[in-house]
Amino acid sequence: MESNAGTTEPRSNLTASDGAQVTALESLHFTDEIHRLISAPVTDSSTSFMALLELPPPQAVELLHSSDSPKLLATSSPNVEDFKGSFHFPSNTGLIERDARFSGEANNSNGKRNSPEPKDLSANPEKAVKSEPAETESSQPLVSDPALEKRSIKRKDRENKVKGSTKKSKTAANESSEDAEKLPYVHVRARRGQATDSHSLAERARREKINARMKLLQELVPGCNKISGTALVLDEIINHAQSLQQQVEFLSMRLAAVNPRIDVNLDSILTSESGSLMDSNLPSLVMPVMWPEVQGNGHRQQYLHQWHVDALHQPVWGREEVCNNYITPENSLLTYDSSTNSETLHANQLKMEL
Amino acid sequence: MCPHTSLKQQFLKKWIMGLQRCSFSKKNMSILERKKTIKLSADIAMASARNGTTRWSRALISNASKDGSDNRLVQQILGPDSNTPAATTTNKAGTRRASVCKKIVKRSHQIRRRRRKCVAAAPVKAVTSSISEHLVRKRRQVLKTLIPGGEFMDEICLIEETLDYITSLRVQVDVMRSVASACFSQS
Numbered sequence: 001m002e003s004n005a006g007t008t009e010p011r012s013n014l015t016a017s018d019g020a021q022v023t024a025l026e027s028l029h030f031t032d033e034i035h036r037l038i039s040a041p042v043t044d045s046s047t048s049f050m051a052l053l054e055l056p057p058p059q060a061v062e063l064l065h066s067s068d069s070p071k072l073l074a075t076s077s078p079n080v081e082d083f084k085g086s087f088h089f090p091s092n093t094g095l096i097e098r099d100a101r102f103s104g105e106a107n108n109s110n111g112k113r114n115s116p117e118p119k120d121l122s123a124n125p126e127k128a129v130k131s132e133p134a135e136t137e138s139s140q141p142l143v144s145d146p147a148l149e150k151r152s153i154k155r156k157d158r159e160n161k162v163k164g165s166t167k168k169s170k171t172a173a174n175e176s177s178e179d180a181e182k183l184p185y186v187h188v189r190a191r192r193g194q195a196t197d198s199h200s201l202a203e204r205a206r207r208e209k210i211n212a213r214m215k216l217l218q219e220l221v222p223g224c225n226k227i228s229g230t231a232l233v234l235d236e237i238i239n240h241a242q243s244l245q246q247q248v249e250f251l252s253m254r255l256a257a258v259n260p261r262i263d264v265n266l267d268s269i270l271t272s273e274s275g276s277l278m279d280s281n282l283p284s285l286v287m288p289v290m291w292p293e294v295q296g297n298g299h300r301q302q303y304l305h306q307w308h309v310d311a312l313h314q315p316v317w318g319r320e321e322v323c324n325n326y327i328t329p330e331n332s333l334l335t336y337d338s339s340t341n342s343e344t345l346h347a348n349q350l351k352m353e354l
Numbered sequence: 355m356c357p358h359t360s361l362k363q364q365f366l367k368k369w370i371m372g373l374q375r376c377s378f379s380k381k382n383m384s385i386l387e388r389k390k391t392i393k394l395s396a397d398i399a400m401a402s403a404r405n406g407t408t409r410w411s412r413a414l415i416s417n418a419s420k421d422g423s424d425n426r427l428v429q430q431i432l433g434p435d436s437n438t439p440a441a442t443t444t445n446k447a448g449t450r451r452a453s454v455c456k457k458i459v460k461r462s463h464q465i466r467r468r469r470r471k472c473v474a475a476a477p478v479k480a481v482t483s484s485i486s487e488h489l490v491r492k493r494r495q496v497l498k499t500l501i502p503g504g505e506f507m508d509e510i511c512l513i514e515e516t517l518d519y520i521t522s523l524r525v526q527v528d529v530m531r532s533v534a535s536a537c538f539s540q541s
Contacts, residue, residue, distance in 0.1 A: 206510070213513040220520060231486060234493035237516060241500050244523040249389075251530040252396060256389035258537045 358525050361403060365522075366529050368399035394418060400526050410515045411522075413503020 194200070214233065218224040221240045224233050372395035398418060401411035470484070497512060498504035501519050504512060 209510055210513065213510065213517065217513060217517055217520075220517060229486070231489040231493055234490065234497065237520075238493060238496050238500060241497075241516070241520055241523065244520065244527055245500070247527045248396065248523065248530065249393060251527065251534055252393035253385075253389040254534050255392050255530065255537070256385050258534075 358521075358528075361522075361525050362529050364403045365396075365399050365525055366533075368402055369396050369529070372399055396526055396530060400522050404518070404522070408515060408518050409507060409511065410502045410504070410519050417502060 194204075214230065217237055218227075218233055221233075221237050224236045227233050227236060373392065397414060401414040404411040406412050494509065494512065497516060498507070501507075501512065501515050504515065507515060
């Protein structure tokens with residue numbers, strides 16, 4: 001790939017002592033990973049995004065940035081030492097050199113250059129971003145992704161920190177930090193013309209963290225991409241979360257209408273199943289068991305569905321009144337209807353609606 | 355969603371196990387009680403699938419086990435779990451911290467209000483930003499009520515927990531919907 005060739009060449013000129021020797025190695029690894037990533041089964045944008053979500057939020061954001069943003073800024077110098085948990089922020093000289101180089105670079109090569117850092121040497125997937133040790137602890141179980149994304153994400157996190165300073169200041173107040181993930185300090189560069197006292201820097205780091213996570217939330221909730229402004233985005237997020245909670249309520253009510261003996265059968269089916277449960281295996285196995293046990297409760301389900309559709313359309317913030325409203329009509333429908341004919345009809349309608 | 359298959363499987367397994375444990379008492383329950391049991395078991399299964407790593411899951415489990423009537427159910431579903439005592443202690447510490455924080459926040463609000471009155475000719479940008487801050491703050495309050503255990507979280511944690519909570523809600527809805535459609539697909 002010509003872009004890779006283009007990237008390796010400037011990288012060899014970088015000042016980092018450790019980086020130069022692994023540059024060629026990195027580029028090779030990088031092409032492999034890119035191929036793997038491209039050939040990975042990705043059905044649509046939402047699923048690939050879900051893969052992203054299993055990463056800790058800041059890293060995922062950075063991956064998004066690396067794919068979206070047209071203009072990538074300087075990366076940190078590749079430091080090989082202290083691989084297990086640490087990031088190394090770029091030294092001043094490395095940054096300056098990269099500044100000079102970046103202005104002339106194409107976007108793709110920028111992105112590609114940023115990703116190959118010497119991360120493939122570590123066996124364990126890196127979980128901690130140095131500046132944000134806390135949340136990585138909490139989001140560790142979510143991490144289960146290919147190494148490339150992690151690396152580019154960590155890289156991107158460093159880039160984010162550095163972003164403000166590139167092309168602007170050589171008057172950086174803070175040096176790049178060394179050390180392990182346990183470091184409590186957040187090292188941020190001061191932008192040119194901005195205050196460099198610790199409070200405003202900490203405030204800015206905090207704000208950047210919040211903005212990164214908000215962007216991730218925006219990607220997650222459908223339809224938030226085009227909205228600008230935190231308040232409206234939060235509105236959408238709240239609506240989405242509320243609608244999901246209401247869906248859980250409705251689905252549990254729907255399941256409650258079915259005979260409870262189903263659960264035992266499902267369990268036995270599950271234990272025998274080895275593959276993915278979300279395939280059509282589940283309905284086909286459940287079908288011969290369910291059929292004699294399903295009761296006729298078509299009326300209730302129809303009513304439920306109406307409520308389901310109506311409630312979802314309303315941007316209602318208070319959940320309580322909605323719940324109260326739909327519980328009281330349910331009480332009037334508590335009598336079980338054992339007519340199988342109506343049941344089949346309603347089941348068909350439900351299926352089509354879904 | 356391919357990447358979430360393991361999570362779905364985990365959730366489904368725990369949910370079915372939990373339902374089995376409390377299914378013996380289901381013969382005479384009304385539909386509302388059944389629905390409550392189903393929802394509770396689904397929520398707890400979802401929360402325990404996180405293994406106590408996220409705050410909302412711990413808060414959800416501790417809230418469910420605080421209530422007297424649901425306590426037995428929760429204990430049944432969870433089995434000999436060590437999460438619950440830890441969750442309650444963190445919540446207590448959280449409440450104490452939260453009350454202290456609330457006092458501080460209230461005081462700072464008063465000070466800010468006083469300061470805002472003093473600033474007579476405030477630039478437009480400051481005024482609009484304060485309005486937007488007000489709006490955002492209101493929405494953050496609503497978000498805190500939505501997420502279980504959200505009142506004790508600061509902004510950063512809140513957004514992270516929202517992310518996790520929304521993904522797990524989605525998984526829950528997907529699994530429940532497929533189970534429900536499997537139940538009623540025979541027609």
